[in-house]
Amino acid sequence: MLLKEKETSAFPSQAPHPRPRQSRSTSPLPSQQRELVLKHIWWGFGIIFASLLLGTLLSLKNEFKQESLKGMGSFRWYVMMEGDQVQIDEIGKYLKQLDGVSSITFTAPQDMVKRLQEGGKNADYLDHLDLSYFPWTWEIEWQTSFSFTHDELNILYDEIKHMPSVLDVSYDLKSWNSIKKNEVYWTQLRVILSLIALLGILFSVVAVGYTFFFTEVRPLPLKNVLVTLAVDTLLWLCGYLVINQILVPLPPVYLLGGLIMGFFHLLWKIQDGKMVGAEK
16 A cells, blocks of 8 residues: 555656646737738728719819800800991990890901901902902900800890891801800719719718717827828829829819818728727
């Protein structure tokens, strides 16, 4: 018995060594890191795409508006008349008081011949042409901000043409159709941009309300907030620079869109749990 006790005491039972405690780390796993990086990459591409899309729509709207104003600035009506000076002056007074008229210019037959000669077209032939072939003409210049429909144009055209002493009314129909086409495109883009702005406002109200009233929000690290806003603004700036090189330049106030996208990015990070307090 004593021998057995000595033998057992000589070879004590080996108790399992306690496993070292693994420190809990708050850093994400590699798979979570890859997922986080992909999310930020897709968000960056989304900001650039949104900047290009919205910038293109705004630039095209401004371009169509400028083309419409430019076309209206060069759009002219020519009212050709016959009669004495009193009748011609009365028609001029009537034309000048029409809505949208910027100015009217009187052209006598000899001035018309001189203008054609300065253009270099059949100058020798015009010297032998009787001035009675050329009517007295009032040239109407319209205000660039003025616009009227096809029906209003036709009514005004018939009204002037049927006035006493008026021979004919002439204008460039092709130029007029181009002006109206640009106005239609400008109106359509304006409606689209208004709908986008309305949806953006509704989304902002819902996102802010859900984040700050239905989610436990902790103070955000100031450094991460500033970095997020700066990076998103730079990405938005990329689209701004591309648009300015290709289409009509946009005003600098367009860069505020980068800050708005950065604000949405912060809300998304809060919901995603990536920018809560350091305790998490």
